[in-house]
Amino acid sequence: MPFQIPQWFVWLHHKLGVDIFNEASQVLMLFIWGVVLFVLIAIVAKSAVVFMVLMERKVLAWVTQRKGPNRVGPFGLLQTVADGVKLLFKEDIMTPGQDKFLFTLAPALFIFPVFVLFAFIPFTDYFTALDMPVGALLIFALSSISMLGIVLAGWASNNKYSLIGGMRSAAQAISYEIPLILSVLTVVLFTGSMRLTDIVTAQQTPLGPLGWYWFYLTPLPFLVFTIAAIAEVNRIPFDLPEAESELVSGYNTEYSGMKFAMFFLAEYAALFVMCALSVVFFFGGYNCPLAGVTMPWGTLIDSTYINTPVIQSAQGLISAGVWLEQQIKLPGVAFLLDQLEKISWTVLKIYVLIFMAMWLRGTLPRLKPDQLMGFSWKFLMPIALLNLFLVGLQKFWAYPNDTMPDLIASVTGNWGYLVVWAVLLVGGVGGFSIWMSHNLQEKLKARFVR
Amino acid sequence: MAIPQLELPEKPGFSSLQGVTFDQGLSTEDMVINIGPQHPSTHGVLRLVTTINGEIVKDMEPVIGYLHRSKEKMAEGRSYFQYQPTIDRVEYLSSFFDHYAYVTALEGIANLKVPKRVQYIRVICMELNRITSHLLWFGTFLLDLGATSPFFYAFRDREAIFDLFEELTGARMMYNYFRFGGVNADMPVGWLDQVRGVINELPARFDEYEAIATKNPIILDRCLGVGLFNLQDCLDYGVTGPAMRACGVDNDLRKTQPYSSYEDFTFDVPTESVGDVYARYKVRMAEMRESLKIIHQALDNMPGGDTAEVKKIQAEVDVVANEIKEAQKRVALAKKQEQEPVAADVTLAEKTIPVINADWQTYGQKVNLMTFKPPAGEAYSQVESPRGLLGCYVISDGTPKAYRVKWRGASFSNLTILPSLMIGNLYPDLMAIFGSLDIILPEVDR
Numbered sequence: 015m016p017f018q019i020p021q022w023f024v025w026l027h028h029k030l031g032v033d034i035f036n037e038a039s040q041v042l043m044l045f046i047w048g049v050v051l052f053v054l055i056a057i058v059a060k061s062a063v064v065f066m067v068l069m070e071r072k073v074l075a076w077v078t079q080r081k082g083p084n085r086v087g088p089f090g091l092l093q094t095v096a097d098g099v100k101l102l103f104k105e106d107i108m109t110p111g112q113d114k115f116l117f118t119l120a121p122a123l124f125i126f127p128v129f130v131l132f133a134f135i136p137f138t139d140y141f142t143a144l145d146m147p148v149g150a151l152l153i154f155a156l157s158s159i160s161m162l163g164i165v166l167a168g169w170a171s172n173n174k175y176s177l178i179g180g181m182r183s184a185a186q187a188i189s190y191e192i193p194l195i196l197s198v199l200t201v202v203l204f205t206g207s208m209r210l211t212d213i214v215t216a217q218q219t220p221l222g223p224l225g226w227y228w229f230y231l232t233p234l235p236f237l238v239f240t241i242a243a244i245a246e247v248n249r250i251p252f253d254l255p256e257a258e259s260e261l262v263s264g265y266n267t268e269y270s271g272m273k274f275a276m277f278f279l280a281e282y283a284a285l286f287v288m289c290a291l292s293v294v295f296f297f298g299g300y301n302c303p304l305a306g307v308t309m310p311w312g313t314l315i316d317s318t319y320i321n322t323p324v325i326q327s328a329q330g331l332i333s334a335g336v337w338l339e340q341q342i343k344l345p346g347v348a349f350l351l352d353q354l355e356k357i358s359w360t361v362l363k364i365y366v367l368i369f370m371a372m373w374l375r376g377t378l379p380r381l382k383p384d385q386l387m388g389f390s391w392k393f394l395m396p397i398a399l400l401n402l403f404l405v406g407l408q409k410f411w412a413y414p415n416d417t418m419p420d421l422i423a424s425v426t427g428n429w430g431y432l433v434v435w436a437v438l439l440v441g442g443v444g445g446f447s448i449w450m451s452h453n454l455q456e457k458l459k460a461r462f463v464r
Numbered sequence: 465m466a467i468p469q470l471e472l473p474e475k476p477g478f479s480s481l482q483g484v485t486f487d488q489g490l491s492t493e494d495m496v497i498n499i500g501p502q503h504p505s506t507h508g509v510l511r512l513v514t515t516i517n518g519e520i521v522k523d524m525e526p527v528i529g530y531l532h533r534s535k536e537k538m539a540e541g542r543s544y545f546q547y548q549p550t551i552d553r554v555e556y557l558s559s560f561f562d563h564y565a566y567v568t569a570l571e572g573i574a575n576l577k578v579p580k581r582v583q584y585i586r587v588i589c590m591e592l593n594r595i596t597s598h599l600l601w602f603g604t605f606l607l608d609l610g611a612t613s614p615f616f617y618a619f620r621d622r623e624a625i626f627d628l629f630e631e632l633t634g635a636r637m638m639y640n641y642f643r644f645g646g647v648n649a650d651m652p653v654g655w656l657d658q659v660r661g662v663i664n665e666l667p668a669r670f671d672e673y674e675a676i677a678t679k680n681p682i683i684l685d686r687c688l689g690v691g692l693f694n695l696q697d698c699l700d701y702g703v704t705g706p707a708m709r710a711c712g713v714d715n716d717l718r719k720t721q722p723y724s725s726y727e728d729f730t731f732d733v734p735t736e737s738v739g740d741v742y743a744r745y746k747v748r749m750a751e752m753r754e755s756l757k758i759i760h761q762a763l764d765n766m767p768g769g770d771t772a773e774v775k776k777i778q779a780e781v782d783v784v785a786n787e788i789k790e791a792q793k794r795v796a797l798a799k800k801q802e803q804e805p806v807a808a809d810v811t812l813a814e815k816t817i818p819v820i821n822a823d824w825q826t827y828g829q830k831v832n833l834m835t836f837k838p839p840a841g842e843a844y845s846q847v848e849s850p851r852g853l854l855g856c857y858v859i860s861d862g863t864p865k866a867y868r869v870k871w872r873g874a875s876f877s878n879l880t881i882l883p884s885l886m887i888g889n890l891y892p893d894l895m896a897i898f899g900s901l902d903i904i905l906p907e908v909d910r
Contacts, residue, residue: 078616178497257892259609262503377613378680379609380609384890
């Protein structure tokens with residue numbers, strides 16, 4: 015492949031009057047490409063949410079045998095835009111007795127961390143705005159801030175339904191964040207890194223989808239993560255903060271216009287982020303699900319270059335900039351194709367998970383608060399802790415030297431690992447079903463006491 | 465610092481939280497919350513003044529009357545027939561039952577006979593209406609529990625049945641079809657087959673609904689052991705219908721005091737022994753299937769069969785009757801002109817004029833609806849509505865207007881038990897318990 019410098023890139027530098035190989039120009043380019051990347055992320059986030067709102071309505075319509083929105087634009091594609099315009103022009107109603115400052119702050123506090131989280135999602139190994147070494151930790155630190163927005167909204171609304179919704183949300187967030195983080199901790203423990211791209215790279219095995227953590231660490235951490243994530247984003251069956259039949263609309267009862275729209279957008283954005291994290295942690299991120307298949311453009315990339323220590327150690331923003339400065343030394347088209355392929359896999363996987371969440375919403379009823387709490391503390395927490403312990407064992411047996419050996423060799427060489435895996439899978443699934451049926455029997459028995 | 469303690473009543477409200485202590489060393493304050501009159505799950509305009517502590521209901525007082533339209537007083541100001549269209553609005557989800565109660569009360573006063581065919585038509589109407597009412601209950605009950613889809617599924621089947629009603633009565637919800645001593649018009653030709661087509665599909669649909677809901681762990685969690693009451697509570701509060709049958713009593717007017725030929729049909733009265741929300745759910749789901757059984761029997765044994773057959777026989781009878789009548793006229797004319805009538809005419813004229821089987825008529829005795837004036841007297845008629853015992857008491861003073869009409873709605877009595885069930889339970893249990901009682905507010909307020 016001949017070495018090519020993009021003509022427009024040289025032209026741009028020439029016009030800007032910067033020397034392409036000058037250090038100062040590199041800093042400038044860092045800044046410019048940082049901004050470009052963030053704008054890109056913002057566009058991705060907004061368009062993803064706008065599409066998801068329509069998708070949810072269409073999926074729910076499909077589940078309930080309706081047609082869904084089909085009036086605005088072809089196939090109703092512009093429905094969300096129309097809704098947005100409507101919300102934009104709506105009166106922003108404030109009722110007396112509200113804490114104006116907090117009432118206005120709450121939606122912003124809710125939406126801000128969620129949209130920041132988009133920057134952490136590794137759509138590809140390079141298209142990730144913030145690839146931090148402590149990514150997994152920071153994500154959950156940020157996502158818990160948005161719960162404050164809900165509590166504030168409930169408190170500032172001067173509405174009893176909102177207040178109950180806000181309080182429920184606080185209780186729910188505290189209860190479900192722990193199993194959520196514990197299940198992610200198993201992944202972090204096994205990978206040995208909190209950097210999201212590392213976690214994705216670690217799932218790059220010859221086994222393909224079976225080497226991803228949803229299967230490789232047994233489905234239990236994934237199930238715990240899914241349940242807790244659905245509770246975190248307040249969706250059915252855990253949508254108690256906005257339980258329509260109980261609390262009218264919960265914490266956002268008093269909101270209208272753009273403030274309501276911000277809550278609405280943030281909820282969908284949070285769902286997108288949670289599904290994206292699920293893809294990263296358990297579904298191999300941008301890895302191709304076809305085991306052992308390399309796309310033609312994949313072979314063209316200079317792997318030695320990508321794995322240089324500079325790229326590995328630099329933080330996402332810098333690495334992106336450095337890469338863009340050095341990228342001109344690479345065959346650009348192959349790289350672009352590779353990136354596009356990875357983005358496609360990521361987005362596809364994310365939307366499959368989002369579809370599952372929407373499907374759940376069309377199927378399940380809502381829990382009671384005491385059951386919600388009980389489920390988290392009495393069921394998810396012990397399972398998550400047990401998982402953590404077992405994954406520790408798994409790691410100890412499969413990778414005693416804390417390295418990444420060839421997977422097949424490790425499996426055949428370590429029967430202990432295979433046994434642990436089988437016990438985890440059979441015991442976990444079997445135990446869950448036994449627990450469920452036992453629980454049911456107990457309840458049926460308790461019914462006849464009176 | 466004094467720590468407030470919640471006191472949980474032992475009877476009749478059964479708390480799902482019994483055995484749980486609320487003394488957690490925290491000082492908490494009660495909050496009075498007005499649920500309704502405009503609230504998504506009050507199914508109308510009910511206001512529940514509820515005192516809650518956290519999520520626990522400490523006190524509850526239903527405030528009713530927001531939809532009071534003086535339906536009973538209205539009867540005193542208009543003629544019997546003019547009043548009839550307004551009772552559709554008393555209980556708009558199953559208005560055939562209100563009409564039946566009202567019409568039979570007046571049939572009792574005026575001593576009107578009802579042909580068998582009419583009785584069967586009424587049974588089909590009422591049982592189909594029971595299914596639509598229970599379907600709506602199924603949808604809204606699960607909607608109250610947070611499941612959105614069953615609402616749409618239930619409405620799909622409800623719409624199919626409403627199409628049948630529209631075909632029959634011209635209206636989808638406000639039917640106004642029963643008349644004193646009959647029905648407004650005979651069924652459209654082929655209607656029986658249409659009904660058969662619709663109800664043949666329903667059992668599979670019910671199976672689907674039960675697959676969604678009946679063994680769903682979340683629904684079991686929310687329904688089992690919640691909102692318990694027993695037979696004594698039913699008698700104390702006047703709870704009837706499926707809610708009573710869920711306490712283990714097979715009290716169903718269709719069996720105990722069969723009306724409108726219900727004694728012709730074989731069906732079971734579904735009961736459950738426990739008396740919680742789940743038992744009420746199971747009873748209603750089973751009742752829909754029993755209704756299908758009754759409808760099938762009524763369709764198969766409809767006196768006269770399909771309207772096309774009745775019309776055909778009627779036409780044949782009319783031809784013969786016309787011949788006889790004309791022969792009689794000719795004989796009479798001949799006698800008047802003092803001539804000898806034709807012998808054939810004489811034999812024909814001596815024959816009795818044939819009439820169609822009295823059981824196949826749509827009226828036992830035609831009454832002029834506008835001038836309908838039953839004799840002075842009073843009558844009470846009751847009917848097993850989807851919500852329970854529905855009674856109508858009519859006093860006539862011999863004028864074209866009723867002296868007094870009194871309705872006994874099942875929803876009103878069933879609502880009275882709600883506060884005692886709620887106290888000590890969680891706030892979200894309200895939706896399960898209230899939904900399971902299947903109350904419709906227009907019937908409460910009237």
